[in-house]
Amino acid sequence: MSNDEFETWLSLVGRLLGLSERQRKQIGAELRDHLESRVADLLESGMDKKTAVMQAVEEFGDAAVLAKNLQSVSLANRKRWMMRFMTLATAAMFLVAVLTMAMWPEKARFGSPSQSVAQQGEDPFGGANDSSADSNPFDKTAPQKSAVPARLASRTESNQRIRRQLNQPIDLVYDSEPFGDVVAQLAKDLQLNIVIDSNLDGVLDDATEVSANLAGLPLSDSLRVLLKAVDATYAIKNGLLMIISIDDENEPDYLARHMIDVRELLKVIKLTEADRIGKPIVSVRQGGGGIPGGGQGGGGGVFCITPQVADVESSESQLVQVVVPQELVTAEHLLVETITRVVSPDCWQVNGGGNCDLFCIGGVLVLVSHEAAAEEVQDFVKDLEFQIKNRKD
């Protein structure tokens, strides 16, 4: 069979295709097969060869149109392939990221052990802690820190979740809304368990209405303002947001434990050396009790290990040395003292005004207090650290 006409026509299509050599060859082979099959059929029907070849080529139509259509399809297929590739690549990258996260060591995922000290406790504010291992005065204990629990206690986690929710800014706009409806709506919106304390029975009922127009404030502040109007406030205990009488706020049953990482602050409190946390700043006085200008506050102190000779008594037969412990002031002591004097002073047990208590241990401030006091202490710690770090000596 003479293929001259085929070759001329196929060559024309090939030139018009503008595709790769491999694609041109494949398309050429497919079209040639079609043309040859068609010519064979026409010959079989009695047509002479020349006419059959001409007709077969003619039936294909315009070579330019065919080439353009094939080229369009090829480009569309390539785009489709690229889209599939991109989708697969994105999915693969996502999978790798998820697997990496899943296989990453727990400690590395949630920060170094030294950074997670406060997270092991109950930092209700999720404050960022940028203390690095290099500047961490507690580094000597690093090997022991690897044994810290991976998670907080479950009730602490639940309480933290509520506090995180309360930390979010929210708009509270109510115009004489029934108190029960407001509580139900908040519980639904925030996905929280809210209970009204039994001490409020008869105080808050269906007839109680609340009004508020508070925008952009953290929910904790808005809620406090809202509840104050009906002589109530809130407490967080055992994973519950409890609405309680404002008179009960300081009662031990409604106080909660809070923990605040203060290592950074302790480090920057005026010390003669960078790593003197826990070491004496200055010898205060002999005989115990208070700091300079500190009055009666204190509730215990830090004492020198080495006994000091405070007095000497003489008797007829022997000389007796009376050893008196010497109280010293540490950065922790100074911080606790300052907080109990300047932050909600009426709520602290040590001041004789309330049942809240405050300690500093391991670079963590441990409070037993109501929510408002804890928030104020947190703010104070942040502000103080800022002031000390940013002052110009």
Add this chain to the structure above:
Amino acid sequence: MAKKVDKFESDLLRGSLDLMVLAVLDQEDQYGYIIQKKIREASGEKVSMSAGTMYPLLHRLEGEKLIRSRWDDSTGRRRKWYAITAAGRKRLTKQANQWNQYVQCMAGLMQGYYKPVPKLG
């Protein structure tokens, strides 16, 4: 001289050529020339899909993974065979149902305007 057959208008065919090709390939694997021939024969010469239309269509269906192809050199002539894929069969079933409903709908609407035609094939 062969009797002239009134071919379907191209507007009428648009959108149904994919379905015709998939239906032919659902019966058995074929190569381009036979696909064209089978459609022409099945339609009583009323559907004459030119090769210039059919090959771009086959390549598009292949790109959409509705059909797949393989080359065969065993006969001494390099030939590209096409086969329907599972996705193509799924599409065929779906579109065949739509077409059946469409035909019934049109038959109802066009009743009284058309003459009965002899059964094809």
